[in-house]
Amino acid sequence: MSAVLHGAPVLEPMRPEDIDAVLAIEQSAYPFPWTRANFADALAAGYLAFCCRSDGTLIGHAVMLLVLDEAHLLNLTLAPEWQGRGCGRQVMDRLLDEARGRGARRLFLEVRPSNAAAQALYGRLGFAQIGRRRGYYPADGGREDALVMALDL
Ligand SMILES: CC(C)(COP(=O)(O)OP(=O)(O)OC[C@H]1O[C@@H](n2cnc3c(N)ncnc32)[C@H](O)[C@@H]1OP(=O)(O)O)[C@@H](O)C(=O)NCCC(=O)NCCS
Numbered sequence: 001m002s003a004v005l006h007g008a009p010v011l012e013p014m015r016p017e018d019i020d021a022v023l024a025i026e027q028s029a030y031p032f033p034w035t036r037a038n039f040a041d042a043l044a045a046g047y048l049a050f051c052c053r054s055d056g057t058l059i060g061h062a063v064m065l066l067v068l069d070e071a072h073l074l075n076l077t078l079a080p081e082w083q084g085r086g087c088g089r090q091v092m093d094r095l096l097d098e099a100r101g102r103g104a105r106r107l108f109l110e111v112r113p114s115n116a117a118a119q120a121l122y123g124r125l126g127f128a129q130i131g132r133r134r135g136y137y138p139a140d141g142g143r144e145d146a147l148v149m150a151l152d153l
Contacts, residue, residue, distance in 0.1 A: 007055040009087055011094050014049035014061060016040070022051065022061045025079045032138045034075060039063075047074070048098065052091050059087060062095055071104035071153075076118075088121045096125070100153050107153055110146035112137055119147070127151045 014022065019039050026033040042049050042063050052060040060078035064071055073095065078087055099107050110133065111118045127149040136146035 009052045009054050009059060009090050009094070011050040011052055011062070011091070011098065014039070014043060014051050014063075016043060018051050018058075018061075019043075021058050025058065025060060026075075026077055028080055029077045029083075031140070042074070048102075050095075050098075052078070052087075054082075054087075060091060062091065064095060064099065066099065066102055066104055069103055069105040071099040071102075071107045073107060073109040076109075084117065088117070089124070092121060092125055096151075096153065105153050107151045109149050110136060111149060112139075112144050113147055114144065122149050122151075125151060 019036060022039060023033075023036055026039075039049070048064040048066060050062045050064075051058055052062065058079075059082040061075065062073070062077070063075040064073050066072075076088070076091065076095070078091070096107065107127075108130075109122065109127070111122060113119075128151070129147050130150045131148035133146040133148060135143035137144040
């Protein structure tokens with residue numbers, strides 16, 4: 001069954017009891033997913049962690065770290081059945097609002113050079129590449145670089 005987006009995605013704070021469902025989406029979306037401990041640690045450390053819901057349905061999640069006036073997007077994930085239909089843009093718009101509302105003036109993120117959809121999304125939002133971290137990500141048969149991108153808020 002194909003997913004139908006009834007309502008615009010909303011962000012809700014991620015709670016410990018959400019982690020099972022979040023982890024299921026995470027594992028379906030990446031070959032090298034975050035672990036349960038990664039999410040639990042993020043919540044315990046007070047990172048900004050969100051569940052993205054459309055009419056109550058969990059469609060994805062995001063984790064952001066805010067330090068003074070700099071925000072760092074650490075995780076942005078949509079369930080595969082919700083990808084490629086414009087939800088990413090809507091979720092990012094809400095994340096940018098959250099960051100701005102908390103006083104962030106710049107948002108940083110890393111993205112794989114092989115991740116065309118994510119790069120298209122970030123480019124359209126105005127993110128610019130400001131650097132490259134060599135061998136940052138695990139990859140099949142080795143490591144993959146990360147492109148470091150930033151947006152002035
Ligand atoms: C990356 C992600 C958040 C993007 O969200 P999305 O809702 O799927 O993306 P959208 O439908 O809003 O499309 C964003 C843009 O990417 C383009 N795009 C989508 N799939 C693409 C592909 N395979 N190759 C190139 N461009 C693609 C779309 O055309 C759109 O561009 P446009 O605005 O110029 O039309 C989502 O696909 C996802 O969660 N992927 C898996 C996890 C991931 O990679 N997270 C990001 C880690 S940095």
